[in-house]
Every structure is written in structure tokens, then in C-alpha cells.
Amino acid sequence: MSGNITGRILVFVLLCIAVIWAFFPILFMISSSFKPGNLIWSYPPKLIAEPTFANYQNIATLFPRFWKSFFNSVIVTALTTALTLTMAIASAFVFSRLRQPWLKVPAFLMIFVRMFPGIVVVIPLYPVFNELGWLDTVTPLVLCGAAFAVSMATLLIKTFVDDIPVDLEEAAMIDGCSRVGAFIRITLPLLTPAIAAVSLVVAIGSWNEYLFPLVFTSNDARTAPVIIAIAMSNEDGVAWGGIMAMATAYLAPPLLLVLMLHKQITNVMTMGAVKG
């Protein structure tokens, strides 16, 4: 019994260390964003001393391109997620429901393309996008982001489609649906938790994307990660308070998304735990 309690305490302590390890940079960033610049590196450190919103108010002055880039990030993430999910759901339906031997070829190609490092793809695409007049627009960011995310999203969604009995679609076909109609009307609503979870993965991947906007954009279509990175390499010194405020603002949308989809994601995590 005492061994059991000792074990539990040990697990608890280890978990606490892991949580502190994971959350320390985030907590430091958030608390620093509410401190005057001179107190951020003060010793001994204070969690929040004289909280102030000045860093947030100064973002527009210190980093005039940030809010525009923030908006670009939202647009690119929304479009990339929507495009990726549309393609991934359609592909998952094909790979799961049409058991044709030739489908092994596109399945292999999807995974094969995913194996290329991003920089290898960027080099030949740059002149192409230049020729198309797409540089410094969100178009190449959305297309490249979706192209990279679709294989993993397809694989994830396919595993969930596989778990939904095909009988349901067949029953719907007899009830009056076409094959695709049966998938849309019956299987798709049952995939909602899986789609929510995959959306989150894709959206966060796109939100954090750095390489494509760095290479394909220069001004109008720049996204927030590039602007934040540039702000950190200012020759005149780093405005840490402003940077911490920018980073905290940049953290907010994914955090909101996780909170919004929390219930659906929990459902996915417990899927298959109980026999239906």
C-alpha cells in the first residue's frame, strides 16, 4: 500500500516537472508581455510586476507590419486548412472505400512527396510562381501548405473512415443516396470529431509555417512568424517587451482553436476505447 502511494507521489512529481518544463517558456513569454521592458530581465525575477498593456499598445508603433502579417496568417491558415481538409476527405473516401489495386500508386506518391524537405520544393517553385505573378501573395503559401499537409491529413482521416462500417453507406444507398451522397450524408457527420482533430493539426502546422512565407513573400503577404523573427534581429537592439506581446498575441488563435475543439478532440482520443 505504502509502495503504491510512493509510486503515485513519484509520478505526480515527474508530471509536475514535465509540465513546468513545457510551460515555462510560455509563462515567461506571457508574463513578460505585461511587464515594462526594463523589468523583463530583472533579478530576482518577478512573475508579473506592475502589469501594463503598454507593450501591446506599442506593437503597432514598434512593428507596423505585425497586425497586417497577423491577418495574413489567419487568411493563409484558414484557406490552407479548408483546402487540405477538402482534398484529404475526398482522398480518404477513395482510399478507404474503393479497394482498387492501382490506388497503391497514388497512395505511395502522396507519402513520397511528403518526404521531400520543404527547401527542395521551394527552389524549383520560385521561378514558377514568379512567372505566374503569385509572389508576395497568399496563393503559393496556401497551395504549398496544403500540398504538404494533405498526405498526413489523408492518412489520419482514412483511418477514421476505415472504422466506420461500410454497411451504413450501403444502407443509405438503398435508402436513396448515390455513393458519394451516402458518404456525405452519413459518414461525414460521423467523422466530425476526427475532422476537428485533423483541422487542428493542419491549422497549427500552417500557422507555424515559416519557410514558404520567408521565400515566397516580401511585403504584402508576409505572415506573422517571419515578422516576429525579423523583429528579433533588429540591429538597433531588441524591444523585448514588444516582441513578447507580439508572440503572446500570436499564441492566442491556436489556443482559442484548441479550446473550441477540445470536446471533439477528447472524443477522438477516446474513440475505440469502448465497444459500440
Add this chain to the structure above:
Amino acid sequence: MSRVQIRQAGKRYAAVEVLKGVSVDIEDGQFVVLVGPSGCGKSTLLRMIAGLEEISSGEIDIGGRVVNDLQPKDRDIAMVFQSYALYPHKTVADNMGFALRLKRVPEAEIKAKVMRAAEILSLTNLLDRYPRQLSGGQRQRVAMGRAIVRDPQVFLFDEPLSNLDAKLRVQMRAEIKELHQRLKTTTIYVTHDQVEAMTMADKIVVMRDGSIEQIGTPLELYDRPKNMFVAGFIGSPSMNFIKGTMSSPGFTTEDGIALPTPAERPASATVYGVRPEHLRLADDGIPLEVVVLEPTGSETIVLGKLGKQNITCVFRERISAQAGSIIRVRPDLQAVHLFDQNGAAIR
């Protein structure tokens, strides 16, 4: 008219032929059971009728219309699946009304039809529940309700009772039969359970390895099986098959035991078939060594040895023989079946 005619229907997956040109004629309002062991092609045939599998060769005609190239939704059929296939995110009422909603039937009419089907199947209190909140038997009823509301030309059932426990299966069997008697809709029912086939069917189609072995009424199949497969498949426990030869006094087993034979004694007979329930206790009968005795209350099942061959007997009487003791049994000569070396019945 909802007559179903299957003409030389075949199904092939690449080099594998799973259905070898079968033909069945199902009259309007008939209850036909496709029965056979796993892998015999009965579910494939049902799915071909439903339009869920393509027809490789031959024709399927429903109500005077060849449906080979029609989508499932255009065949005017309803199907009850082994897994019930209820839509988990829809209530019972929405499950039952789904097909009508797709047809854009007015909402009031849908409600009336769903309510009528629910009353027939005792589901009125469950209409707002979700499938996960129902028991196996209730789910089964909802699946049938979904089929009923559409008022189709043909009902298709694909082993609908196999997920239920034994007691519920007997109850649902009776309910399905009663439903058919009430609606008189042509029904095609697939099962591997010969008891289900015998108790429910107007006509049974016995299948094996993608071919039809025999078509007939339950009693035709029981009394006059065409071959050893049908004879062994229909009836529970299975018919006893005793190997031997026909000689001038009668049939002699491989162990040299003489068995009483009908008046006609075809020389080509090599297998003597007698059902367990057609063996009776008789003081002057053939000796049978008791191996296992299984009293069920209503009857006693005896597993015994006739020479080296296993024999099963079912007696209405209660007997108290011990394992290893000898009982004497006599076959009912009217019910003896003789088969040639190819397994075909000799008449």
C-alpha cells in the same frame, strides 16, 4: 407485381468465380430463404439483387424490370443488414424516415408512415432515442421499421438475427414471419442457420460453392433431399450417413452390420442415410454402443457407435443408458435415404 427472377446470375472477382450462373424464380409475396455454409455465395447473391455488387453475368429481374444496371436506390427494394446499419447520429424516427425524406415526401406523410411502422413493431416509445440507447432486439426492429416505411417491392434480409442471443432470435424469427404474413411483400432472406430457413421459408434455396444444390419447400428438402449435402445440411441434428454396400439381403455397413432396407434395393447405393429422429428403440433392432447421452428434457440425444461409424439418435423417450452400454435401434424404413458414390440420392 414483385416477382423476382434471377437468370444465370454469375459473379466473378478476377479469376475467382464466387457465383456460377444461378437461377431462381421467386413468386410475388413469397418468402424465400437462401441458405448454405459460409462462403457459398448466398450473401453475394443478395447483394447483387440489392445492387451493392455488380452482376458479372446473367440477369436479375425485379417486378418485370431488368435491374442489372440500376443503382440500389432505383430498384425499389429495402434491406435489413446483419449489423442493422442504423445511422448512429440519427434518432429512431429519423432513421426510419430517412429514405422518405430523400424522396421529398411531405413531412406530415413521413410522420404518419413512421408512426404506423413504429406501432406495428412496438417502437412508439423509442422514436426519440438514438441507436446506441437501444438493445439488440430493438435495433433489429428499427432496421425492419426502416425497411417497412418505404413500402418496397422486395425485402432483403442479410442474416439479420445472427447478432442476437438464442432466445431473442426465436422471438424475432416469429416477428419477421408475422410481419411477412401481414405485409405479404416478397422477401429474400439469407441465413446459414437451417432452423431459421426451415421455420420461416415458403421456399428454400440451398447453396454450396457458388451453385444451387436444391430448391424446394422446407418439407421437400427434408423429405426428399437431392444429395448428401442437402440431406446433411437440412435437419438438426444432421442426418446419419453410414457407408457400406448393397448386397442381396440388404445394406451391409463397412463393419459388416446388416441394416434394414426399403423394398427397393438399388445396387449402386453406397451410403445409407437416416435422420436421428427416424431411429427408434426396438428390442430386435441393431445394436448401438452408447458414447454420450444428452438429455434435453423434451428428448434424449444419444451419440453412439455402429461398428466404427458415429451415429446420432434422438428419442422422445427418456432413457437411462450408461456410456459403453448397448441399446438397440431400428430405422423407420419410410425415412431411409440411399445415396450413390457421388452423393446423389437414389429414388
